[in-house]
Amino acid sequence: MAAADRRTRILDAAEELFAVDGFDATPTARVAEAAKVPKGLVFYYFPHKIDLLLTLLQERLPTPTKDTLAGVVRRGDPAGSLVLRTIIFRESGTHPEVRDHLRQLRRSLVELTEAALDQAVEWTVAKTLRRQAAETFVSVMLDHANARRAGGALPDVQGAAAVVALAVGAPRLG
Amino acid sequence: MAAADRRTRILDAAEELFAVDGFDATPTARVAEAAKVPKGLVFYYFPHKIDLLLTLLQERLPTPTKDTLAGVVRRGDPAGSLVLRTIIFRESGTHPEVRDHLRQLRRSLVELTEAALDQAVEWTVAKTLRRQAAETFVSVMLDHANARRAGGALPDVQGAAAVVALAVGAPRLG
Amino acid sequence: MAAADRRTRILDAAEELFAVDGFDATPTARVAEAAKVPKGLVFYYFPHKIDLLLTLLQERLPTPTKDTLAGVVRRGDPAGSLVLRTIIFRESGTHPEVRDHLRQLRRSLVELTEAALDQAVEWTVAKTLRRQAAETFVSVMLDHANARRAGGALPDVQGAAAVVALAVGAPRLG
Amino acid sequence: MAAADRRTRILDAAEELFAVDGFDATPTARVAEAAKVPKGLVFYYFPHKIDLLLTLLQERLPTPTKDTLAGVVRRGDPAGSLVLRTIIFRESGTHPEVRDHLRQLRRSLVELTEAALDQAVEWTVAKTLRRQAAETFVSVMLDHANARRAGGALPDVQGAAAVVALAVGAPRLG
DNA sequence: AATGAATGAGAATTCATTCAT
DNA sequence: CATGAATGAATTCTCATTCAT
Numbered sequence: 001m002a003a004a005d006r007r008t009r010i011l012d013a014a015e016e017l018f019a020v021d022g023f024d025a026t027p028t029a030r031v032a033e034a035a036k037v038p039k040g041l042v043f044y045y046f047p048h049k050i051d052l053l054l055t056l057l058q059e060r061l062p063t064p065t066k067d068t069l070a071g072v073v074r075r076g077d078p079a080g081s082l083v084l085r086t087i088i089f090r091e092s093g094t095h096p097e098v099r100d101h102l103r104q105l106r107r108s109l110v111e112l113t114e115a116a117l118d119q120a121v122e123w124t125v126a127k128t129l130r131r132q133a134a135e136t137f138v139s140v141m142l143d144h145a146n147a148r149r150a151g152g153a154l155p156d157v158q159g160a161a162a163v164v165a166l167a168v169g170a171p172r173l174g
Numbered sequence: 175m176a177a178a179d180r181r182t183r184i185l186d187a188a189e190e191l192f193a194v195d196g197f198d199a200t201p202t203a204r205v206a207e208a209a210k211v212p213k214g215l216v217f218y219y220f221p222h223k224i225d226l227l228l229t230l231l232q233e234r235l236p237t238p239t240k241d242t243l244a245g246v247v248r249r250g251d252p253a254g255s256l257v258l259r260t261i262i263f264r265e266s267g268t269h270p271e272v273r274d275h276l277r278q279l280r281r282s283l284v285e286l287t288e289a290a291l292d293q294a295v296e297w298t299v300a301k302t303l304r305r306q307a308a309e310t311f312v313s314v315m316l317d318h319a320n321a322r323r324a325g326g327a328l329p330d331v332q333g334a335a336a337v338v339a340l341a342v343g344a345p346r347l348g
Numbered sequence: 349m350a351a352a353d354r355r356t357r358i359l360d361a362a363e364e365l366f367a368v369d370g371f372d373a374t375p376t377a378r379v380a381e382a383a384k385v386p387k388g389l390v391f392y393y394f395p396h397k398i399d400l401l402l403t404l405l406q407e408r409l410p411t412p413t414k415d416t417l418a419g420v421v422r423r424g425d426p427a428g429s430l431v432l433r434t435i436i437f438r439e440s441g442t443h444p445e446v447r448d449h450l451r452q453l454r455r456s457l458v459e460l461t462e463a464a465l466d467q468a469v470e471w472t473v474a475k476t477l478r479r480q481a482a483e484t485f486v487s488v489m490l491d492h493a494n495a496r497r498a499g500g501a502l503p504d505v506q507g508a509a510a511v512v513a514l515a516v517g518a519p520r521l522g
Numbered sequence: 523m524a525a526a527d528r529r530t531r532i533l534d535a536a537e538e539l540f541a542v543d544g545f546d547a548t549p550t551a552r553v554a555e556a557a558k559v560p561k562g563l564v565f566y567y568f569p570h571k572i573d574l575l576l577t578l579l580q581e582r583l584p585t586p587t588k589d590t591l592a593g594v595v596r597r598g599d600p601a602g603s604l605v606l607r608t609i610i611f612r613e614s615g616t617h618p619e620v621r622d623h624l625r626q627l628r629r630s631l632v633e634l635t636e637a638a639l640d641q642a643v644e645w646t647v648a649k650t651l652r653r654q655a656a657e658t659f660v661s662v663m664l665d666h667a668n669a670r671r672a673g674g675a676l677p678d679v680q681g682a683a684a685v686v687a688l689a690v691g692a693p694r695l696g
Numbered sequence: 697a698a699t700g701a702a703t704g705a706g707a708a709t710t711c712a713t714t715c716a717t
Numbered sequence: 718c719a720t721g722a723a724t725g726a727a728t729t730c731t732c733a734t735t736c737a738t
Binding site: 549569570 | 706707708709710711
């Protein structure tokens, strides 16, 4: 219990710090400090630094769902795990395992969006257009997540939803 | 001129290495090695490592032009400076100066796209829609550049162009 | 008895691992793992790592016997491990107890060899020569054991036996 | 010059410490300290700890010569440390390069001893016996060096020389 | 008696940066 | 101007040992 608790605290700290400062720029010592555990304990649970990142991805990155999508459109924000996606973006260029997660995330988002489009319109949308529309929207979602990390002005996800809806002739998307 | 040449070689090497491995993961020694100059010379021209990155941004990141946009739509590829944008994305979360560059890049791309939309359609597009359409397209462009660095499947920029064109009622965009 | 069993398994594992990888290069955790006991138990029975080695010395290093010697000569191999084990100790040459054991082992091997020589020849060998011959042979035995760890070509123990036998004028030694 | 000097001091310190305490038991920090250079400099010249050992091997391990052998026999001591140095290498029996050096050293010592035997006796010694005699003597030399590290009683190298000489029928060896 | 979580003192190694020449 | 030797703070990781339960 205390044990699980401390492991959790370590992951919490890592998530926060990796998102803010980046994986490479975050010494394990700082993770330990933020988690208020001794340095050795971090390596007890996560023998290599990269294991922290991988564990975060495996245990905390939820598979996108219909709700995810709805949340994105409604609030312009991909629900809870935005922080983790932030991390994914940053590190995917460097760590292959992370890259795979990103690839998968994109694919499942596209599929989900296609399904959402199908439900949103009453008529049949041409396959190609549907795919293009879905990919466009997913790009905006990902760009949004990425921009949030990068700290610039955030793209307007709802606006994109409107644009895409118009393109497929639907009144609204979501 | 030999001097200018060596300085250029250093920047070339830095650009390449930063793009591939990331800024933090690239020791200055490796830049020197790749540029075939002595290590001391790198610090002679760029007293601090970050100066390499900043100089790259200032001297080599072109302001987007109409041609940029045309190139993106036509070839689905943001012209020459993709590499630098790669760097921008990766480092923007960590280095404030870099973040500013990214912000500016996005803004000028949006403005440019709005202008392009105006030219592409014969009638007047509602301001809000035009802005949303432009932002959507810029998101796709940036997502494309980012995805290229991350190494996943590349989003379909031309498809996005088609979607956006449809949304604003234009036959084609570009 | 379960207890005795587990203690034995720990010593077995330690002996094997120390012989193969060396004392310093073998973490106690690996001993525990190899013995299939929890890590804490190793320290329960052997409060300090060195105690593993010392116990091995005291409980498992048999006093060399005539049979030992015969085995060495006949098979060119230090029967089962007697000498091989000495290698273990050499590792921690800094530890006084270990050094003492090693010294003693050498002495008793020399004495044994002298006795063997006496039996092998029918006439009396000069004391000095006998001692020199015995020491020579013991050196070869120990060098053999050492070389085995180091992984090089093994010295020819039987050849050495022949040489020594010739020197003291005996037809054969062993 | 100052540079070469400091590099030399590092190697001197390493040689001394490795011989006394062993390779594994000697932190690079202690080498630096003994050489009176900053820790970083050790890694500047020898990027990995093992390089210290390898360099010692390549630069300081002389090929054994006739004089070596004579010294060994005459003073019962491996002239200056030739063999003593080999002990260093035995430490890191896991490193292939080190093992190779050790193997080679043994071989060249055996060859040298065979040549010495040929010169020492007037008649022809049978090939097999000569080889056995040489190997025996080399084993004693190596065991001597080893025992020195272990700190026990030193085997009598001159006695071994006498034994070997007797075996091949020569009055004296060396 | 038994154990696995916890700890912290090192260990090797990296690297931006300085500076004497 | 140019350079490569020099530096030391920082970083990841290891492991013997302790101890609460």
